[in-house]
Amino acid sequence: MATSSGSSEGDDAATAWLYAGMPDDIWEGEMRAVSLGAVDVLLCNVDGELVAYEDRCPHLANPLSQGVLSEHVLTCAAHEWVFDARTGQGINPEGVCLRRYPVRLDDDRILVGLPEGT
Template sequence: MAELSLQVDELWVGEMRGVTLGGQRLLVVRTEHGVCVYRDRCPHQGYPLSEGRLEGGVITCLLHGHTFDAATGAGINPRSSCLAAIPSRTEDGRVHVTADDHRGLP
């Protein structure tokens, strides 16, 4: 089983990074509230969010400008669209995600 184990302080607060786990692209985001993991694709047309921007706690997809709350994945514009969150845990300063945690997600 594949597992991602990333040191929390490898990411600055307000930084995001695309990673691959078990053949799937994930987006790791560090906010002032902690670390969140999402599928690295905009729900609108699947564009990689890791190629977008993270400013002021808002993730912006560069393809069509859709925006999401970085801490919750909730859609800002449009509100009806939200990010697919991946279960993760933070332990001893490391973020852990296993490949099984994101199977079956669109």
Template sequence: MIPVADLGEVPPGRKLGRRVAGTRILLVNAGSVIHSYEDRCWHRDVPLCDGKLEQGVLTCPAHEWRYDADTGCAIERPGVRLRRFPVRIEAARILVDIGGSR
């Protein structure tokens, strides 16, 4: 697990993009849980950190592909899902396991 941000940097309803060991990471707080995904849209590899997060939906800034922020599943495209990384919170720090994607 690698520390990537302070918990206060990702308040509810916000997202944050970071690069960790050469991997683009997207932290998302869609409510009360922090999720971590690879920061890239399946369609054109565009960073989702540049898009919108509204009502629990991540929207790609390029062609508006939409993903459920809690599951990483594409809303209009069954079977498409963002690469997800395990997250742990310790002492108000967000830790991500980039080797443990699911």
């Protein structure tokens, strides 16, 4: 069973919770791209915890969903930048971070929190 995760940016700003699928849509160890309005989001199920990131590498904005998720390591397909999928922190290079969105489970629905107006 998947659990939800919070955001690294805090939840103080107005947040719109958008439907991103069902927990059975993304099994442990898998990732899935979803389009939530104007924002492309990458959902990852890492060790049973759901996390959500903007589906773009901070390097050249390539979709992370075209990369590889292996255990807790997310690798961008374009130039092989590597991230810790649990936190979004860069592994190589270390000084970068993915934009993370809060995730919550509401009954059998995955909801991703996006800032109002996005």
